[in-house]
Amino acid sequence: MAEQLGGLTDLACSNVGGRVVYANDQLFADRRNLIRPEPSAHQVHEFGPDGKIYDGWETRRRRDPVDRPGNDFAIVRLGIPGVVRSVVIDTAHFKGNYPPYATIEATASEGHPVAQDLPESAWTTILPKVALKGDTENAFEVASDRRWTHVRLSIYPDGGVARLRVLGEPVADPRHLTGTIDLAALTNGGAVVGCSDMFYSSAGKLIRPGDPLTTEGGWENARRRDGGNDWVVFALAGAGRVRRAVIDTSHFLGNAPGEVRLTGAVPASSSVDDSSTWLELLPRGPLRPDSVHRLRVARDVVTQIRMDVYPDGGMSRVRFLGELTEEALDEAARRWLQALPDGHLEELLLAVPDLSSQDADQLRSSRDVIPAVLRSYLLD
Numbered sequence: 001m002a003e004q005l006g007g008l009t010d011l012a013c014s015n016v017g018g019r020v021v022y023a024n025d026q027l028f029a030d031r032r033n034l035i036r037p038e039p040s041a042h043q044v045h046e047f048g049p050d051g052k053i054y055d056g057w058e059t060r061r062r063r064d065p066v067d068r069p070g071n072d073f074a075i076v077r078l079g080i081p082g083v084v085r086s087v088v089i090d091t092a093h094f095k096g097n098y099p100p101y102a103t104i105e106a107t108a109s110e111g112h113p114v115a116q117d118l119p120e121s122a123w124t125t126i127l128p129k130v131a132l133k134g135d136t137e138n139a140f141e142v143a144s145d146r147r148w149t150h151v152r153l154s155i156y157p158d159g160g161v162a163r164l165r166v167l168g169e170p171v172a173d174p175r176h177l178t179g180t181i182d183l184a185a186l187t188n189g190g191a192v193v194g195c196s197d198m199f200y201s202s203a204g205k206l207i208r209p210g211d212p213l214t215t216e217g218g219w220e221n222a223r224r225r226d227g228g229n230d231w232v233v234f235a236l237a238g239a240g241r242v243r244r245a246v247i248d249t250s251h252f253l254g255n256a257p258g259e260v261r262l263t264g265a266v267p268a269s270s271s272v273d274d275s276s277t278w279l280e281l282l283p284r285g286p287l288r289p290d291s292v293h294r295l296r297v298a299r300d301v302v303t304q305i306r307m308d309v310y311p312d313g314g315m316s317r318v319r320f321l322g323e324l325t326e327e328a329l330d331e332a333a334r335r336w337l338q339a340l341p342d343g344h345l346e347e348l349l350l351a352v353p354d355l356s357s358q359d360a361d362q363l364r365s366s367r368d369v370i371p372a373v374l375r376s377y378l379l380d
Contacts, residue, residue, distance in 0.1 A: 008085055009186065012151065012166035013037050015217075016186065017079030017209055020057075021150075022116040024072055028058035029160060031074050034153075040092040040162035054093060058160030072099075073154040075115045079209070080170045080187050081108065081149045083339055087127060088165035089138045089153070098134040099155035103127055106148035108340070110347045115150045122343060123152060147171040147339035172237065174333040174378050177324055180243070183236040184305065184320045185209070189332070193304070194233035197221035197312070203232045206318045215251045220314030230257075231308045236320065238328030239266060239303050245282060246319035247293040247307075256289040257313035264302030278306060301325060329379050330370070337367040352377045 012018040015037045023031035033040075034057045041055040059072040084106065091098040104127035107118060126144045153164055172189045184190035186207045195203040199222035205212070206219050221230045242264070249256040263278035281297040287309075305320055324332065340348065345367075349360045352374055359371040370378075 008167040009080065009082070009170060010037075010165050011078045011080045011082050011084070011168050011170065012076045012164060013079060015079075015208060015210075018166075019077050019079070021075050021077050023057065023059075023074040025059040025158075026057060027060040029054040029056050031057045033057055034074060034161060034164045035076060036163065040090065054160055054162070056092070056094065056160050056162035058094070058097065059155070059158045062158045071154055071156045072158050073152055074164075075150060075152045076164065076166070077115065077150050078148065078166065081147055081173070082168045082170040083145055083147055084126060084142045084151070084166055084168040086139060086141050086167045087151075088163070088167070089132060089140070089161055090163040090165070091132060091134050091136055091138065091160070092162040093135060094160040094162060095134045097160050099132055099157070099159035099161065101129050101156040102132055102138075102161075103129045103154045103156075104142075105152045105154070106144070106146075106150065107152075108147060108149040108344045110344065110351060113150075115152075124341065126151075129156070142168075145339065146341045147336065147344075148341070171336055171339050172332060174329060174336050177237065177329060177332055178379055180321055180323055181237075182207075182319045183238075183240045183242060183322050183324070184234045184318065185237070189237035191235045192232060193235045194231075195219075196230045196232075200314070206232065206315065207234065208317075211248070212251065212316050215255070215314060215316075218251070218314055218316035220252070220255065221312050224312040227311075229308055229310045230312045231306055232318075234305045234307070234318070234320070236303055236305065238324045238332055239301055240322045240324045240328060241299050241301050242281060242297050242305070242320045242322035243299060244321040245293075245295045245297050246317070246321065247287065247295065248315060248317040248319075249287060249289055249291055249293070249313075250316045251290060252314050252316070253289050255313055256315065257287050257309035257311075259284050259310040260287050260293075261285070261308045261310075262297060263306045263308075264298075264300055265304045265306070266302050281305065284308075284310065330375075333370055333375065333378050334368065337363070337370065340367075 020031040105123040200220035203219040261284040262282035
């Protein structure tokens with residue numbers, strides 16, 4: 001699924017680490033298809049030993065109440081935990097065998113729970129039972145400000161779903177933001193908020209986790225014929241001091257940029273078109289094709305970084321290694337705490353050594369002020 005710059009992220013997609021960890025049935029089509037990044041492929045008239053072959057998840061027919069009472073469901077561990085704003089239940093190509101209704105529930109907790117073994121009380125409904133149409137991208141808004149780690153798609157009573165998109169905003173665990181981190185990484189709360197050209201593929205791919213296997217997994221623009229150059233603007237996870245940049249042109253052999261320049265800005269409202277507001281972090285210099293460049297940069301505190309490439313060309317990944325400021329860490333911790341579901345907050349309070357009952361009660365009523373003991377546990 002293509003990224004919408006500065007917009008919502010598909011938190012469940014397999015290319016950001018999402019996994020379908022359980023499905024109660026997948027007789028006709030594999031559950032893992034639900035979160036594949038590409039759209040569901042056009043269905044040809046092919047049949048296997050179990051029936052028609054579909055690019056999606058499909059369960060067998062239920063014969064209530066004798067054969068299989070109830071309904072079918074699949075559980076997805078989000079690749080990036082976050083606040084869910086909308087979902088798409090795509091029934092592409094499922095015309096006579098789509099589920100007529102669906103719900104989505106969510107959960108979150110410390111550690112790595114076996115989601116299918118969680119009690120029903122651990123799940124919160126974020127999308128009440130809705131009617132679905134066949135062969136359609138069924139899109140629904142979600143009214144929830146909590147941070148979730150898993151979602152459960154329930155279909156009624158059975159049928160096939162091609163893709164599930166869980167669109168939202170990443171919310172990073174502050175315990176993973178201390179020390180030297182990739183300040184632009186999607187998993188840490190970074191984002192691509194501007195780009196001059198995405199003719200072949202989205203610049204949002206530059207900050208995905210992992211390394212792509214081909215040029216399709218990176219950013220590539222069209223060839224320039226106007227004497228200008230292409231650029232990308234990254235919003236960092238927070239105000240931070242960048243120490244090194246990793247610019248990876250792997251797989252780009254005849255179509256990598258010839259040169260690169262990095263500039264930084266603070267505050268985030270600096271205009272990408274006003275060069276006077278940007279500080280030079282890395283002067284213009286050469287890049288090599290199919291190479292991983294590790295470059296030292298000026299250590300100014302910035303909230304955004306602009307990467308100019310000359311004149312054009314693509315690359316696989318960009319990393320900006322550095323440390324968040326104390327103020328940015330505090331803000332990240334507050335946002336995380338405010339987004340925790342009540343059950344997850346209770347688990348956290350039990351895990352913090354020496355947290356007084358008074359501080360615990362204060363957090364239950366208001367999460368704006370972080371007690372010193374909890375701050376030390378999260379950020380030291």
